[in-house]
Amino acid sequence: MRLINQKPGPALAFFLAALPFVLLLIAYAIGSYYRLLENPNDKLLPAPSKVFETAQRLFTEGDRRTGRILLWHDTAASLRRLGIGVALCAFFGTVFGLLIGLLPYVRTTLAGFVAVISMIPPLALLPILFIMFGLGELSKVVLIVVGILPFMIRDLSGRVMEIPREQIVKAETLGASTWVIMLRVGLPQLMPRLIQAVRLSLGPAWLFLIAAEAIASDQGLGYRIFLVRRYLAMDVILTYVIWITLLAFIIDWLLKTLSRKAFPWAEANL
Amino acid sequence: MSFVVAENIFQSYGDRPILERVNLEVDEGEFISIVGASGCGKSTFLRLLLAQETPTHGTIRVDGNPPATEPGLERGVVFQRYSVFPHLTIRENIVAGEAFKRPWGRLFGAEAKAAQIRADATLARCGLDHVADQYPATLSGGMQQRLAIGQALTAKPRVLLLDEPFGALDPGTRLAMHDFLMELRAETGMTVFMVTHDLEEGFKLGDRVLVFDKPRWDPTHPEAFGATITYDFDARNGGIPFQTIKEDTHVLRPQ
Numbered sequence: 001m002r003l004i005n006q007k008p009g010p011a012l013a014f015f016l017a018a019l020p021f022v023l024l025l026i027a028y029a030i031g032s033y034y035r036l037l038e039n040p041n042d043k044l045l046p047a048p049s050k051v052f053e054t055a056q057r058l059f060t061e062g063d064r065r066t067g068r069i070l071l072w073h074d075t076a077a078s079l080r081r082l083g084i085g086v087a088l089c090a091f092f093g094t095v096f097g098l099l100i101g102l103l104p105y106v107r108t109t110l111a112g113f114v115a116v117i118s119m120i121p122p123l124a125l126l127p128i129l130f131i132m133f134g135l136g137e138l139s140k141v142v143l144i145v146v147g148i149l150p151f152m153i154r155d156l157s158g159r160v161m162e163i164p165r166e167q168i169v170k171a172e173t174l175g176a177s178t179w180v181i182m183l184r185v186g187l188p189q190l191m192p193r194l195i196q197a198v199r200l201s202l203g204p205a206w207l208f209l210i211a212a213e214a215i216a217s218d219q220g221l222g223y224r225i226f227l228v229r230r231y232l233a234m235d236v237i238l239t240y241v242i243w244i245t246l247l248a249f250i251i252d253w254l255l256k257t258l259s260r261k262a263f264p265w266a267e268a269n270l
Numbered sequence: 271m272s273f274v275v276a277e278n279i280f281q282s283y284g285d286r287p288i289l290e291r292v293n294l295e296v297d298e299g300e301f302i303s304i305v306g307a308s309g310c311g312k313s314t315f316l317r318l319l320l321a322q323e324t325p326t327h328g329t330i331r332v333d334g335n336p337p338a339t340e341p342g343l344e345r346g347v348v349f350q351r352y353s354v355f356p357h358l359t360i361r362e363n364i365v366a367g368e369a370f371k372r373p374w375g376r377l378f379g380a381e382a383k384a385a386q387i388r389a390d391a392t393l394a395r396c397g398l399d400h401v402a403d404q405y406p407a408t409l410s411g412g413m414q415q416r417l418a419i420g421q422a423l424t425a426k427p428r429v430l431l432l433d434e435p436f437g438a439l440d441p442g443t444r445l446a447m448h449d450f451l452m453e454l455r456a457e458t459g460m461t462v463f464m465v466t467h468d469l470e471e472g473f474k475l476g477d478r479v480l481v482f483d484k485p486r487w488d489p490t491h492p493e494a495f496g497a498t499i500t501y502d503f504d505a506r507n508g509g510i511p512f513q514t515i516k517e518d519t520h521v522l523r524p525q
């Protein structure tokens with residue numbers, strides 16, 4: 001049988017999917033073991049058991065001074081920034097995506113502009129944002145918006161333009177106004193695409209968030225990682241990295257599930 | 271005065287002529303079949319009738335009105351594909367035929383209820399009542415086209431335009447669709463234009479069969495000239511006799 005026609009059974013599939021994770025863990029454990037063998041005080045690759053202990057402590061024990069569990073506060077602060085930034089992008093991305101996708105006048109005016117704006121490396125704008133919006137929450141949210149909104153508008157307007165012309169014409173022959181075509185033909189068909197676009201831009205959104213937090217903040221996941229970097233606290237950094245990865249994975253999974261549940265009609269086409 | 275009048279239509283894309291000197295008069299309630307070689311401009315002519323495009327020259331009037339500039343309620347359409355809305359259930363697709371002309375594209379309260387009941391009646395007509403709550407993607411090709419026709423008729427157009435509506439269907443389904451379409455047409459008395467690549471279907475359903483072809487042909491530049499109506503057959507009585515050509519053909523008629 002050809003290789004392209006050979007599929008693993010369920011048990012083997014589970015094993016194969018877990019394999020890279022296990023290999024990575026083993027590779028890390030070996031590396032850590034030999035470094036610690038040479039120098040028990042080595043901080044670069046703490047033993048997995050040490051990371052696990054640190055994680056336990058970070059998740060459950062409060063700060064010595066204030067009693068607050070910093071990890072949860074950092075998580076809340078970061079998720080809030082991320083949520084606000086991504087929600088703003090989703091909203092404006094949808095609005096401009098529909099307008100650019102459906103209205104030739106808006107498309108002529110904005111499509112080129114958005115294409116050029118989306119080429120600006122957002123991190124290069126960070127100093128400007130700090131100067132303009134201060135070092136507070138606003139500049140971090142703005143960085144996320146600046147970073148992913150142009151991409152989202154381009155993606156979503158493209159998706160609107162992919163709606164077959166036949167459907168738009170059909171709606172016209174049923175007497176639909178421009179507004180109704182946007183509301184009842186464009187918008188609902190854009191929704192599953194929007195969720196896809198959000199899933200795709202969450203990666204960059206995290207990047208911009210952590211960058212902004214690293215440079216100027218007093219709490220947040222990115223802030224904490226860069227703070228403890230000074231003490232070479234790899235166990236803390238690793239805990240945070242794994243935690244961020246897990247958060248990102250869960251958010252992505254939630255969005256995927258939402259998309260499947262909320263838009264059953266899109267299953268066949270997506 | 272005829273119901274649909276096309277006067278001296280030319281249509282070019284860039285400098286490439288597709289249609290030239292198309293003249294046509296159609297009475298209200300006539301069923302016009304349009305046949306012709308693939309790529310000769312049948313769909314283009316339908317888009318012009320629909321007012322999705324405006325011709326380079328010439329005018330198309332319906333019922334003596336000024337030429338339309340965009341598609342509207344007066345003309346319904348069924349394309350070969352993509353005619354129904356994938357994000358609406360079968361029932362919602364039919365209701366859309368009434369609801370989309372409203373300010374919010376929706377009906378509310380008692381009106382919505384009444385429209386749903388009418389939609390269910392339409393679906394029963396189309397043989398789709400058992401799938402009313404499903405989405406179009408789950409339907410077969412024939413069912414989707416029945417839905418598209420039912421949806422178009424819900425908006426009560428005066429002219430119905432069909433672009434190879436049965437082209438993708440298997441022969442059995444196609445025959446059933448013929449009966450379905452003829453019934454609806456007898457009820458509504460609509461004027462119908464149907465593009466088909468199946469001559470037999472054209473003669474069976476149509477009162478007239480128009481043949482689009484290029485009257486002039488430049489062997490070195492096959493694209494130099496556009497197509498026009500070269501034959502206009504009387505196809506009443508089931509197209510018998512097929513041979514009766516209406517005297518007024520447009521073949522090489524001197525200007």
Ligand SMILES: Nc1ncnc2c1ncn2[C@@H]1O[C@H](COP(=O)(O)OP(=O)(O)O)[C@@H](O)[C@H]1O
Nearest residue numbers: 283284288306307308309310311312313314315
């Ligand atoms: N929007 C357009 N722009 C440029 N050329 C087009 C356009 N639409 C159709 N054509 C060309 O016009 C010709 C006729 O197309 P069409 O009307 O779809 O033919 P038919 O329906 O008879 O097969 C084709 O050669 C096609 O490539």
Ligand SMILES: [Mg+2]
Nearest residue numbers: 312313314433
């Ligand atoms: Mg065609």
